[in-house]
Amino acid sequence: KGGVFTYDPGFTSTAACDSTITFIDGDKGELLHRGYPIDQLAEKSHFLEVCFLLLYGELPSAAELEDFEARVTRHTMVHEQMHNFFRGFRRDAHPMATLVGVVGAMSAFYHDSTDINDDWQREVAAIRLIAKLPTIASMAFKYSIGQPFVYPRNDLDYAANFLHMCFSVPAEKYEVDPILARAMDRIFTLHADHEQNASTSTVRLASSSGANPFACIAAGIACLWGPAHGGANQACLEMLEEIGTVDRIPEYIARAKDKDDPFRLMGFGHRVYKNFDPRAKVMKQSADEVLDLLGIEDNPKLQVAKELEKQALNDPYFAEKKLFPNVDFYSGIILEAMGFPTSMFTPIFALARTVGWISQWKEQISDPKLKIGRPRQLYKGETLRDYVDIENR
Numbered sequence: 488k489g490g491v492f493t494y495d496p497g498f499t500s501t502a503a504c505d506s507t508i509t510f511i512d513g514d515k516g517e518l519l520h521r522g523y524p525i526d527q528l529a530e531k532s533h534f535l536e537v538c539f540l541l542l543y544g545e546l547p548s549a550a551e552l553e554d555f556e557a558r559v560t561r562h563t564m565v566h567e568q569m570h571n572f573f574r575g576f577r578r579d580a581h582p583m584a585t586l587v588g589v590v591g592a593m594s595a596f597y598h599d600s601t602d603i604n605d606d607w608q609r610e611v612a613a614i615r616l617i618a619k620l621p622t623i624a625s626m627a628f629k630y631s632i633g634q635p636f637v638y639p640r641n642d643l644d645y646a647a648n649f650l651h652m653c654f655s656v657p658a659e660k661y662e663v664d665p666i667l668a669r670a671m672d673r674i675f676t677l678h679a680d681h682e683q684n685a686s687t688s689t690v691r692l693a694s695s696s697g698a699n700p701f702a703c704i705a706a707g708i709a710c711l712w713g714p715a716h717g718g719a720n721q722a723c724l725e726m727l728e729e730i731g732t733v734d735r736i737p738e739y740i741a742r743a744k745d746k747d748d749p750f751r752l753m754g755f756g757h758r759v760y761k762n763f764d765p766r767a768k769v770m771k772q773s774a775d776e777v778l779d780l781l782g783i784e785d786n787p788k789l790q791v792a793k794e795l796e797k798q799a800l801n802d803p804y805f806a807e808k809k810l811f812p813n814v815d816f817y818s819g820i821i822l823e824a825m826g827f828p829t830s831m832f833t834p835i836f837a838l839a840r841t842v843g844w845i846s847q848w849k850e851q852i853s854d855p856k857l858k859i860g861r862p863r864q865l866y867k868g869e870t871l872r873d874y875v876d877i878e879n880r
């Protein structure tokens with residue numbers, strides 16, 4: 488309870504913690520945020536309203552939403568001195584490496600002003616992280632392509648601001664396409680929180696020791712980077728690129744089924760979903776819409792993705808193992824069509840998931856019964872034995 492990983496005598500893990508934030512029914516393919524289904528939130532809400540819901544438990548009134556959006560907007564700039572951190576990275580560093588480093592460095596900037604036992608300071612840390620992650624992610628992108636950083640603008644909404652910081656250049660006017668901004672916002676919403684996934688559990692474990700919240704989020708970013716987790720969106724697009732044409736799909740499906748082949752279908756399968764990931768359904772619709780609106784009709788990767796999904800879902804192996812497309816299967820196609828390189832896919836996942844990590848961090852540290860997370864193990868090593876001097880070995 489309360490974030491401690493406990494094992495019953497049978498060593499089958501029991502619940503890692505109590506939570507009221509997100510509910511997943513893996514068999515039904517259902518995902519609720521504070522009781523609201525993800526497909527309704529993706530269609531009717533928008534990311535900052537979902538942030539409010541995750542953080543405070545209820546949908547905001549118009550006045551509450553206006554105040555919340557104003558508070559986030561006012562914190563989107565980073566301390567000017569933080570620009571120096573980027574200079575320490577190689578230009579060709581993966582933006583996730585930069586994100587881990589710079590977000591971790593925020594704990595050096597805000598360490599003294601973050602007493603996690605103080606409600607107000609917890610609130611400020613939460614707002615600062617939600618507000619600044621898009622700015623830092625866009626700076627990591629700009630740094631990797633040798634372009635100047637672009638400051639946030641208070642007249643743009645959250646998603647439009649991020650696109651503006653990523654794609655505008657001082658040399659010419661850049662107008663954010665409202666359709667892309669809407670698609671970007673929906674991608675943020677679909678990635679906002681997901682119960683006790685690996686990176687969220689990392690944040691909870693780090694926060695259970697009372698660590699600085701910025702350092703805890705940096706730990707979550709590091710965990711998300713892995714190709715089995717948040718890095719799957721980049722790995723999935725690279726897989727679709729490698730497959731190239733639909734006639735090569737059977738070869739890759741055979742490899743995915745081969746026990747001796749480490750290859751996995753990226754964007755397929757899930758620890759919890761044994762049915763369709765509801766986010767993948769919304770993402771697939773979005774992919775069709777965005778590519779259509781961008782006039783990218785016959786996108787070869789989308790064609791391969793749809794045919795791969797069809798063949799895999801008709802294959803007894805995937806049916807038996809209950810493997811379905813997950814949130815990462817279609818997201819990369821949209822992000823690439825928007826102009827992002829594959830290296831920016833996981834940073835986008837990280838900036839969207841920050842509100843989920845922070846909401847779960849707040850829930851974790853506000854539990855008065857909080858104990859430090861201390862997972863146990865199933866010891867399978869040597870039993871007790873005496874030391875042997877080297878001459879007798």
Ligand code: SDX
Binds near residue numbers: 680715
């Ligand atoms: C995310 O936890 C979350 O909520 C994460 C996430 C979130 O929002 O935070 O949803 C985001 O991380 C989604 C997952 C992204 N990762 C990928 O798409 C990478 C490809 N997928 C796999 O690596 C895999 O599906 C995992 C890691 C996601 C889950 O693997 P598990 O733990 O092995 O899943 P499982 O137990 O259900 O697998 C059942 C069987 C196993 O074979 P057996 O041991 O029974 O012989 O299916 C096999 C697996 O080896 N299998 C696959 C497969 N995924 C699982 N075989 C081929 N291709 C795959 N993609």
